[in-house]
Amino acid sequence: MSDYAVVNPATGETVKTYPTITDEQLAAAIAAADETHRGWSRSSTVEQRAALIRRVGELHLERREELAEIIVREMGKPIEQALSEVDFSADIYAYYADNAADLMKDESIALLSGEGSALIRRSSLGVLLGVMPWNFPYYQVARFAGPNLVVGNTILLKHAEQCPESAAAIELIFRDAGFPAGAYVNVYASHEQIATVIADKRVHGVSLTGSERAGAAIAAIAGRHLKKVVLELGGSDPFILLSTDDLDATVDAAVAARLDNNGQACNAAKRFIVVDELYQPFLDKFTAAISSVEPGDPMKEGTSLGPLSSAKATATLAEQVERAVAQGATLVSGGTVDGNFYASTVLTDVKPGSDAYHEEFFGPVAQVFRVADESEAVHLANDTPFGLGSYVFTTDEAQALRVADGIEAGMVFVNVVGADGAELPFGGVKRSGSGRELGRFGADEFVNKKMIRIGG
Numbered sequence: 001m002s003d004y005a006v007v008n009p010a011t012g013e014t015v016k017t018y019p020t021i022t023d024e025q026l027a028a029a030i031a032a033a034d035e036t037h038r039g040w041s042r043s044s045t046v047e048q049r050a051a052l053i054r055r056v057g058e059l060h061l062e063r064r065e066e067l068a069e070i071i072v073r074e075m076g077k078p079i080e081q082a083l084s085e086v087d088f089s090a091d092i093y094a095y096y097a098d099n100a101a102d103l104m105k106d107e108s109i110a111l112l113s114g115e116g117s118a119l120i121r122r123s124s125l126g127v128l129l130g131v132m133p134w135n136f137p138y139y140q141v142a143r144f145a146g147p148n149l150v151v152g153n154t155i156l157l158k159h160a161e162q163c164p165e166s167a168a169a170i171e172l173i174f175r176d177a178g179f180p181a182g183a184y185v186n187v188y189a190s191h192e193q194i195a196t197v198i199a200d201k202r203v204h205g206v207s208l209t210g211s212e213r214a215g216a217a218i219a220a221i222a223g224r225h226l227k228k229v230v231l232e233l234g235g236s237d238p239f240i241l242l243s244t245d246d247l248d249a250t251v252d253a254a255v256a257a258r259l260d261n262n263g264q265a266c267n268a269a270k271r272f273i274v275v276d277e278l279y280q281p282f283l284d285k286f287t288a289a290i291s292s293v294e295p296g297d298p299m300k301e302g303t304s305l306g307p308l309s310s311a312k313a314t315a316t317l318a319e320q321v322e323r324a325v326a327q328g329a330t331l332v333s334g335g336t337v338d339g340n341f342y343a344s345t346v347l348t349d350v351k352p353g354s355d356a357y358h359e360e361f362f363g364p365v366a367q368v369f370r371v372a373d374e375s376e377a378v379h380l381a382n383d384t385p386f387g388l389g390s391y392v393f394t395t396d397e398a399q400a401l402r403v404a405d406g407i408e409a410g411m412v413f414v415n416v417v418g419a420d421g422a423e424l425p426f427g428g429v430k431r432s433g434s435g436r437e438l439g440r441f442g443a444d445e446f447v448n449k450k451m452i453r454i455g456g
Helices: 023-043 046-062 064-075 079-104 139-151 164-177 191-199 212-224 247-263 276-291 311-326 374-382 397-406
Strands: 004-007 014-018 107-109 117-124 127-131 154-158 184-186 203-209 228-232 237-241 269-275 330-333 345-348 365-371 391-393 447-454
Touching: 004 164, 014 164, 023 117, 023 127, 023 154, 023 184, 023 191, 046 064, 046 079, 046 139, 046 164, 064 079, 064 164, 079 139, 117 139, 127 139, 127 191, 139 154, 139 203, 154 164, 154 191, 164 184, 191 203, 191 212, 203 212, 212 228, 237 247, 237 374, 247 269, 247 276, 247 365, 247 391, 269 276, 269 374, 276 330, 276 345, 276 365, 311 330, 311 345, 311 365, 365 374, 374 397, 391 397
Parallel strands: 127 154, 127 203, 154 184, 203 228, 237 269, 237 391, 269 365, 345 365
Antiparallel strands: 004 014, 107 117, 117 447, 330 345
């Protein structure tokens, strides 16, 4: 039986299975991507590639309902959030189409001595492998494929095993947009086959979004073969509340930051760190608000919390919560399971040294901590192996910038949640990975920044 299958997490029904690619088909896919890079990529202009990427974005919008329904079936995202993901993906493609020429333009270098001039000229590297996760099936692909195809790289895309239908839909969009065969190739590859792809001398880099375990495995293989990697891994993002002039609005933001995508986002707020004087009022209001969001049918409008993505994901989260309580945490609310529907859950009294203190909870589980002051809040926020995103809520502008400087993370959002943008770089530090996606930095990861020095 193939590892690739659409299994509806809301019902448990296996909708369709897809065959894993054969070794011969995989070899042909690598060859096609390499040939297209040697031909089309080098002969096309950045304006021509930008026009094709723009059409990819337009096709996402034209097919948005169909695309959204696919990922509801695949991983249980509520339909309104699925539609928003398709729209955001279209925005990313449009951003790179609009800015392609500027992102690829020559960059002059001021010489310290000597006559003449020098410049940096950007060009593609070649075939790239993307290994993408299930939690944002279109968005994750857009932020990898959009900038790299504009640059002129060609793409082999290995999607998550539970997202074969969306993977096929994305490949069809690139084909219908006018990209030549070999520019974007979907491969239903096994983990063993992925090692073969990375080792191939025609493949020049790999980008992975996934777990720490997957990142370590991919980085080890890439390191042996001297291939560049971009890794976006897990996160246990802090939400620091130091002061507020509207606690109800802050609570609403906290709930949204925890429950987006059924709580299954790497950069979701997961640890809520609240100063002493606001702790109990926040905990009371937050618990009431998050508990009122009940799991429902992800295909129905108005549903804010659907099922977890799979039976395995549900079992993992349930075991984490049970273990946290066994190790001393207090279960304030939630912790109940119905199929793959997991109730919104609040934990307090999570102590340093317990498993829960350093783990990522990938689902609608929030940990709430009490701290004495700003200094203790920053210390607790940084006392984690992760460093992806973070959230700071305060009415003191100077304090906001001071805390932002002190947080060990790749991203800090002040008094706002859900504010990601195509123009904003995305990525982390520590065990949350390395490299950046989106914005101009996302277009600069897999390029040859060639220095050209011209004499006087």
